[in-house]
Amino acid sequence: MSKIVVDNLRKTYGDTVALDNISFEVPAGEFVIILGVSGSGKSTLLRCMSALTEPTAGQVLIDGEPMTSTKPEVAMIFQQHNIIGDMSAYSNALSGGINRSSFLESVLQLQDNDEKQQALEALDTVGLLEEAEQKSRRMSGGQQQRVGIARALTQEPEVLLADEPVASLDPGSAQDVMGYLNRAADERDLTTFISLHQVNIARKYGQRFIGLHDGEKVFDGYREDLTLDVIDEIYGDIDTEGMFVSHGENESNRGSTDNQTSPNRGATL
Numbered sequence: 001m002s003k004i005v006v007d008n009l010r011k012t013y014g015d016t017v018a019l020d021n022i023s024f025e026v027p028a029g030e031f032v033i034i035l036g037v038s039g040s041g042k043s044t045l046l047r048c049m050s051a052l053t054e055p056t057a058g059q060v061l062i063d064g065e066p067m068t069s070t071k072p073e074v075a076m077i078f079q080q081h082n083i084i085g086d087m088s089a090y091s092n093a094l095s096g097g098i099n100r101s102s103f104l105e106s107v108l109q110l111q112d113n114d115e116k117q118q119a120l121e122a123l124d125t126v127g128l129l130e131e132a133e134q135k136s137r138r139m140s141g142g143q144q145q146r147v148g149i150a151r152a153l154t155q156e157p158e159v160l161l162a163d164e165p166v167a168s169l170d171p172g173s174a175q176d177v178m179g180y181l182n183r184a185a186d187e188r189d190l191t192t193f194i195s196l197h198q199v200n201i202a203r204k205y206g207q208r209f210i211g212l213h214d215g216e217k218v219f220d221g222y223r224e225d226l227t228l229d230v231i232d233e234i235y236g237d238i239d240t241e242g243m244f245v246s247h248g249e250n251e252s253n254r255g256s257t258d259n260q261t262s263p264n265r266g267a268t269l
């Protein structure tokens with residue numbers, strides 16, 4: 001478990017301000033959803049947190065240590081999970097240890113038994129132990145994303161960052177993947193940040209929410225504070241009506257007992 005401090009983070013690309021003075025602190029073990037429309041800065045924030053992108057100003061601290069280069073304690077999951085289709089789910093999961101073993105050891109699968117055990121445990125966490133030997137390309141999009149999560153877990157991270165991990169999935173698979181991310185975070189005490197644009201899924205699984213709009217932080221709070229007015233502020237002119245659906249089919253809602261709070265303005269989020 002790691003505490004995260006984001007301190008006055010700013011990132012510009014030429015004249016484009018992707019992030020502007022973003023600050024927040026997240027205690028170890030929290031499950032945080034980053035909300036915002038396309039272009040609001042979600043990916044840039046996660047990339048700065050994982051040190052894949054260098055901030056223009058400000059810093060990210062993990063347990064007090066500046067995040068100036070990538071480290072195995074911080075794992076990143078992408079929308080396009082980048083797993084290798086011709087490899088089995090197990091081999092893909094095992095390759096997550098590449099950050100701990102040498103490249104050659106990893107390619108030749110010469111990792112020690114501990115790492116092999118970790119890969120199997122990671123597949124178990126995402127419900128794919130039975131499919132360990134299956135070629136990844138024969139799996140559904142949701143299963144492939146779960147292999148991607150298993151690979152990140154084999155890295156034995158303390159912080160898990162996931163950039164739009166369910167954006168390309170159908171609603172059922174998206175819920176499955178979010179459920180497994182929840183479970184992984186719970187079982188392994190991970191501090192977790194997931195960027196999403198689907199508000200209903202975010203509300204169902206998130207514990208804390210950070211809202212970005214045009215690179216600025218416009219919200220930082222918990223489910224009860226995520227009202228429709230706040231959603232309007234995060235999403236601006238975009239019609240968000242379709243994002244508010246009633247749900248309740250999954251009870252694995254980490255850190256909350258209130259799955260279907262009715263916020264102000266009478267809508268069900």
Ligand SMILES: Nc1ncnc2c1ncn2[C@@H]1O[C@H](COP(=O)(O)OP(=O)(O)OP(=O)(O)O)[C@@H](O)[C@H]1O
Pocket residue numbers: 013016017018036037038039040041042043044045164
């Ligand atoms: N490598 C880059 N070069 C130039 N501009 C960039 C680069 N990466 C991001 N941007 C710009 O920074 C802003 C924030 O982009 P970012 O990808 O972080 O947003 P996002 O909320 O993750 O969007 P999406 O959901 O579409 O990925 C956008 O205006 C984008 O065009």
